[in-house]
C-alpha cells in the first residue's frame with residue numbers, strides 16, 4: 142500500500158493548523174488506498190540546514206538528516222498542510238524540503254493551506270509550487286485553502302469540518318491517488 146505522509150508545516154507549540162493536519166490524516170487513513178502517517182515538523186525538530194554538502198549527493202553527516210532522509214525516502218506521496226505567514230509559506234517547511242533532494246523526486250504532493258485571514262493561504266500555495274518543482278515533487282493541481290482557521294477549531298481542539306471541506310480535501314487526495322497510479326503504470 143502506498144505510504145502517504147501528511148506533513149504539518151507549523152512548528153509553533155500553539156499551532157492552529159495541527160488539528161487540521163490531524164483531520165486530513167484521519168480522512169486519508171479512512172480511505173483504502175494509503176498507509177497514512179502524520180508528521181509534525183514541530184515534533185520533528187529539525188535545526189536550520191546544517192549539512193556541509195549539497196543535499197543532492199545524499200552524503201549526510203548529521204543523524205537528524207539521516208533520519209529525515211530515511212523517512213521521506215520511505216514515502217510514496219505527501220500532503221503538506223501549511224500555514225500562511227506574511228503572505229508566504231512557512232520557513233520550517235522550506236527548511237525541511239531543502240534538507241533533502243533525491244528523496245522527494247517524482248512523488249505526488251497535495252497542498253492544503255490555511256490562514257487567519259480570508260485568503261486561506263492560497264498565495265502560499267502558489268509561492269511554493271516552483272520550489273516543489275525544483276526538487277521534483279509533483280504538486281496536485283487541485284488544492285484547498287481554508288480561511289479563518291482560528292474559528293475552525295472546536296473546544297475539543299479538533300478541526301471543525303464541513304461536508305464541503307471534506308469533499309474538497311477528498312478531491313486533493315483523489316488527485317494524489319491518480320498521480321500515484323500514473324507513476325506505477327509508467328514504471329510497469
Ligand SMILES: Cc1cc2nc3c(=O)[nH]c(=O)nc-3n(C[C@H](O)[C@H](O)[C@H](O)COP(=O)(O)O)c2cc1C
Nearest residue numbers: 151153155156157158224225226227228256257258
Ligand atoms: C508569523 C506569522 C505571520 C502571519 N501572517 C499571516 C498572513 O500573512 N495572513 C493571514 O491571513 N494570517 C497570517 N498569520 C496568521 C496565521 O495564518 C494563523 O495564526 C495560523 O493559525 C498560523 O498557523 P499555525 O498556528 O499553525 O502556526 C500569521 C501568523 C504568524 C505567526
